[in-house]
Amino acid sequence: MPELPEVETVRLQLLRKVIGKTIDSVEVFHNKTVAHDEVIEEKLRDKTIADIDRVGKLMIFCFESEDDLFLLAHLKMTGQFFYVGADTEVTGGGHSMTAADMDLPMKHTRVAFHFTDHTTLYFNDMRLFGYTKVVNRSEMEQAKAGFGPEPISDNFDCEWFADRLRKRKTPVKAALLDQSFIAGLGNIYVDEALWRAGVRPTRRADRVTKKEAAALCAAAGDVMKESIAVGGTTFQHFKDTGGENGNFTDYLKVFGQHGTKCPRCGGTIKKIRCAGRGTHYCPGCQK
Numbered sequence: 001m002p003e004l005p006e007v008e009t010v011r012l013q014l015l016r017k018v019i020g021k022t023i024d025s026v027e028v029f030h031n032k033t034v035a036h037d038e039v040i041e042e043k044l045r046d047k048t049i050a051d052i053d054r055v056g057k058l059m060i061f062c063f064e065s066e067d068d069l070f071l072l073a074h075l076k077m078t079g080q081f082f083y084v085g086a087d088t089e090v091t092g093g094g095h096s097m098t099a100a101d102m103d104l105p106m107k108h109t110r111v112a113f114h115f116t117d118h119t120t121l122y123f124n125d126m127r128l129f130g131y132t133k134v135v136n137r138s139e140m141e142q143a144k145a146g147f148g149p150e151p152i153s154d155n156f157d158c159e160w161f162a163d164r165l166r167k168r169k170t171p172v173k174a175a176l177l178d179q180s181f182i183a184g185l186g187n188i189y190v191d192e193a194l195w196r197a198g199v200r201p202t203r204r205a206d207r208v209t210k211k212e213a214a215a216l217c218a219a220a221g222d223v224m225k226e227s228i229a230v231g232g233t234t235f236q237h238f239k240d241t242g243g244e245n246g247n248f249t250d251y252l253k254v255f256g257q258h259g260t261k262c263p264r265c266g267g268t269i270k271k272i273r274c275a276g277r278g279t280h281y282c283p284g285c286q287k
Contacts, residue, residue, distance in 0.1 A: 002057070002075050002079070002094055003057070003184070003185075003186035003187075003188055003189060004056065004057055004150070004152075004183075004184030004185070004186065004189070004224060005189070005224050005227035005228045005248070006094075007054065007057045007059065007075060008054060008228050009228060010059075010075075010081055010094065011052050011054050011059055013091075014052055014059075014081065014083070014121075015051075015052055017083045017085075017091075017119075017121075018049050018052075018083065018115070018121055019049055019050070019051065019052075020048065020049065021048065021049055021115040021116070021117060021119065022046060022047065022048045022049075022115060022116045022117075023044045023045060023046065023047050023048075023049075023113055023114070023115060023116075024045070024046075024114050024115055024116045025041060025045065025114045026040050026041040026044055026045070026111065026112070026113055026114070027105075027111065027112040027114065028040065028041075028110075028111050029105065029109050029110050029111060029112070030110040030111070030128065032110075032128055032131075033110035033111050033123065033125060033128065033130065033131055033132060034110075034111055034131070034132055034133065034134075035131060035133040035134075037133070037134060040134055043069065043134045044071070044113070044134065047063040047064075047066060047069065048063060048064040049061055049062070049063060049064075050062050050063055050064040050066075055143075055144045055147045055150075055183060056147040056150070056179055056183035056184050057074060057075065057184065057186075058072060058073070058074050058143060058144075058147070059072070059073040059074070060072055060073075060140060060144075061073065067137065068136045068137045069134065069136065070134070070135050070136070070137070070139075070140040071132060071133070071134055071135075072131070072132070072133045072134075072135055072140065072143060073123070073130075073131070073132045073133075074130050074131055075094050075125075075130050076125070076127070076129035076130040076131070077127050077129050077130075078094075078108075078125055078126040078127040078129065078130065079094050079123065079124070079125045079129075079130030080094030080123070080124040080125070081094055081121060081122070081123060081124075082102070082104055082121070082122040082123075082124060083119070083120070083121050083122075084104060084119060084120045084121075084122065085119050086117060086118050086119050090102045090104065094124070104120075104122050104124075105122060106124070108124045108125060108126045109122050109123070109124050110123050110124065110125050110128070110130075110132075111123045111132055146179070146180060147179055147180065147183035148178075148179065148180055148181045148182045148183045149182065149183065150182070150183045150184045151182060151184070151185065151217065151220035151221040151224060152184070152221050152224050152225055152228070156217070156221060158213070158214055158217040158218070161182070161213060161216075161217045162208075162210050162213035162214065162217070164181065165205045165206070165208055165213050166205070166206050166208070166213075167206065168181075168204075168205035168206055169204055169205065169206055170204070170205055170275075171201060171202050171203065171204060171205065171274055171275055172194065172199060172200075172201060172202075172203050172204070172205040172208055172216075173190055173191075173194065173201035173202070173274050173275045173277075173279060174205075174274070174275035175205040176190045176193070176194075176220070177190060177275055177277070182220070184224065185220060185224070187255075187277045187278070187279075188252070188255045189220070189223050189224055189227065190220075191254050191255045191279060191280045191281065192219075192223045192252060192253060192254060192255055193216060193219040193220040193223050194216065194219075194281065194286065195253050195254040195264075195280075195281060195282060195286060196215070196219035196222070196223065196253075197212060197215040197216040197218075197219045198212070198215070198285055198286055198287060199212050199215075199216055199286060199287070200281055200283075200286040200287055201272075201274045201275075201279050201281050201286075202272070202274050203287075226248065226251065227248040227251075230248050230250075230251075254269050254280040254281060254282060255280050256280065257269045257280060258270060258271035258280055262282040262284055262285060264282070264285050265282060265284040265285040266284070267282050267283060267284025267285065268282075268283075268284075269281070269282055270282070270283055
């Protein structure tokens with residue numbers, strides 16, 4: 001599943017591809033992906049993309065001279081965006097991809113946004129969990145309200161974070177995965193942040209000290225910023241829309257490293273189930 005750094009990488013790449021492009025037509029291959037909107041083409045035809053915002057892993061397409069029209073897009077587990085240029089070059093980003101994915105449209109293509117300059121943005125989704133949905137401003141604001149603040153934000157309040165953490169009785173990993181509490185942290189980056197902060201994922205959140213919470217706050221932001229800087233974490237051939245593999249896997253300390261030595265203390269990395277997810281940590285230095 002693409003996590004926030006991967007989605008942010010796709011967003012940044014799409015900004016270079018589709019800003020200023022005007023939608024000529026919308027081709028729907030599966031109605032579920034467009035929230036069964038029978039008039040999505042009428043809503044978007046002749047609209048020019050002005051910006052792509054993001055909250056958590058939700059992308060928000062904004063349009064020129066349109067204050068009450070937005071397109072929400074979420075990759076969920078298996079979503080992909082593919083941009084086909086006028087020279088027919090295909091570049092994409094999202095979940096795992098193979099050479100067959102590049103022959104567009106293909107069996108998992110759910111919707112296509114055709115632009116007036118004869119380029120196209122395709123949305124593929126094998127599992128049909130992702131979506132693209134046209135909404136008004138009120139609906140957009142409501143969607144954004146469901147997300148907590150992001151650790152990569154410059155004004156993220158670590159005091160608030162520590163205070164809220166002390167009020168939770170779930171494992172700290174479960175708290176960090178709750179998007180309504182903290183937006184953007186997924187399984188990979190939670191494990192990495194907890195390792196950096198020296199906090200065991202199974203520890204109850206209300207037993208994390210103020211000092212540890214401060215360390216965790218900094219670690220969560222740092223690990224995601226570092227991942228964004230190198231294009232995200234590549235698993236199952238994730239690529240950004242420039243066709244480049246994310247390579248933060250080269251920097252992972254615990255995720256996927258079970259059975260190997262901890263780079264900090266030399267202990268053995270262990271894998272367990274926590275918060276319903278495969279979880280990696282070091283029993284030696286995470287307390």
